[in-house]
Amino acid sequence: MKAFTFFSLVLSVATGIVSAQSLQSVKDMIIANAKADNIDLTVLPCFDQAIADIQQIYANAPGQKRDFSRRQATTATAANIVDVHAHVGPAWYKALFPTIGGQAVPDWKLNDTFNFMATQGIQHSVLAFSVPGPNVWPGDQKKTIALARLMNEQAAAYGKVYPGVFNFYGQVPLPYTQDAITEAKYATQKLGAVGIWLQSNTEGKYLGDLTFKPFFQAVNSWSGRQLLYIHPSIPLLRVNGQLIDSNPTPYVTGKIEFYFETARTVMDLTLTQTIHNFTNINYLIPHVGGGFPAAIDRILKSYPTIYDSSLQIYCTRFWWDSAGPTYFHQVAGLLGYGIPKSQLLYGTDYPYAPLAVQPASFTAVKNRPDFTADEKTAIFRGNAVKLFDGKIKFN
Template identity: 65%
Template sequence: MKTSTILTHVTFLVAAASVAHAQDSNATATIIAAATADSIDLTILNIFDTAIAEIEDVYDTAPITTRNVGRIGRRATPDNIVDVHAHFVPAWYKAIYPNVGGSEVPDWTMAAQLAFMAGQGISRALFSFSTPGPNVYPGNKILTVALARLMNEQAAAYCRAYPGTFNFYAQVPFPYTTEAIREAEYAITKLGAIGIWVQSNTEGIYLGDATLKSFFQAFNNFSQRPILYVHPAVPVLRINNVLVDANPTTYIDGKIEFYFETARTIMDLTLTQTIHNFTNINYVIPHVGGAYPSTVDRILKSYPTIYDSSFAIYDTRFWWDSAGPTYAHQVSGLLGMGVPKSQLLYGTDFPYAPLAPQAGSLAAVKASPLFTADEKTAIFSGNVRTLFGSIISW
């Protein structure tokens, strides 16, 4: 088995130091032992055997010398694009959550991912699982905690197998804050996660909710620069203790509601002053802010005491990715807010945003008259280096 060889030779940068994951001649034993130490029983998940087989297979078959695979083949210009919004979709995850936002979850393979990156000129991708993250079993704490750990072990396996090509945002089992803090610490210090992925809402609880305050307090004080990736989720209402899709229209959530979800959760983070009170946390916001730029004055003019301070935070500790067809017109809303171009990042949302529209989205950034050539290069790679610094080994 190649597992021990890979685990012996591959290390990753965490807070400017190389931290090796616990090593074992068998990856399954190592993963189970770490989970058991945190009182997590992974075997209660009905997909455990399938998932662990995928993790073992990653270690067994990936080329240990692979580096910057996205540079292979025909590349778009500029070269060495960093995609900050990409998603893993192992088959076992699709099996337990086959539809999201009104659409079927796409098929995904590592081979397809690498081919996509080569064709787009992407040298590195920052990955996460997508919505709903570990919240496949609403109200079930034990399963949610176990699934978050298994997802993080899977993500770490991909990144170790392809060093220099992938990094990952970790999952945490919201709304269970004690367990979320523990999982964030484990994922960052042991697995090499570069930040934490959260949804706009979890079971109807938005990010500024008081029940999540302890997580923000703890995360704010992490030794590694705390970076929170905020991904839109399906809006829900709790009716008779049952979660119901709250989309009032006939249009699928992924087309429209996800953008409003982003606006809702930024509003909540702002009006609860979560972003003001925890001053170390940086936020990565997809789809250039969704609907938020169009609503920001309507929201904040009613709260004049935090109006200026909120904009100062959006301009410095918020980072806005381009995922989707957002650079034809939508990005102008961010610029109209006064967001500096230095806060803009490039993202694809692959494979949830399929291959067909990717060329147009990439071309729109390259052809935009709103940015100089140097500013476009910064969007593609320079700004993300500023955000992550030594967290990522460039």
């Protein structure tokens, strides 16, 4: 069979010609690239469904173009929004992990995201699979690294077919640090991921864990600004060799514990001085920091030698998205530490935060009395353009 590259595939999509041979070559190429990194994708029970899904993205592309030029009148002051916090959840992935944080994973199709973007005034979305990422089988290294690769191939396909509409954050198979380095390099340098998506904890280990240090060293050594997107996850404890959900309350983990998870992992990154030691890494924190801003003084006043330097990093190399009902009052806690408004971004958390809750969250940003019109416009678009520094392409 003739060699077939992503370049020739994207060209065939652009011309509206995607042959059966081309789609078979997509599968062959994905398998070959995985084998080159000693990854066996066929260990996954979802392999066939996921490959078919990826092929379908390419096959359907010519008939799925969308006009994003018209915006709702209600979004006139924030036209052409960049959403830095959006998720994908194909059916094959939901079948692996149908509930998360005490709630059912929402049904999702690509058309749903297209329609959502059109109604919300969003021109460009940065996509990621959500929790638990590739960690569906704790302790199974082969499946975890294989799933991370397959997730990245699918997320990359959206960006390659719709480069003016989508980018993505790459997944990595922590706690397997060397494999995570390999996958991060592949996702960013081969597939074009604009950053790496990390969970607040992986199998109970928070991100400042010493075993993850080589990962941060590797990412920090790469040229250009590197971005880690830190997403809250289920709090876990290892008891008698088993991982258990450690949420001590009857309340839904996704609504309550996720905020504390963000606080725990940013605290860990700070107190281990991970954020101080690897200065080429920027961090994107969702939900304007979750519960962390309320705890900063409580934590850092006990470590006065890193108090000022930590706040400086939060003001320069940390970026904070708006996902959720965060701009009614919560954002004021973040601003109270002097975090510049130039570090604030817009995120929707769609579809995990459903369409019904989006208008109020959007309006809360739009109506904040302590932000100027220019500052609001920057939150909706300009700050993200600055952060991604040319990596986002627009139609």
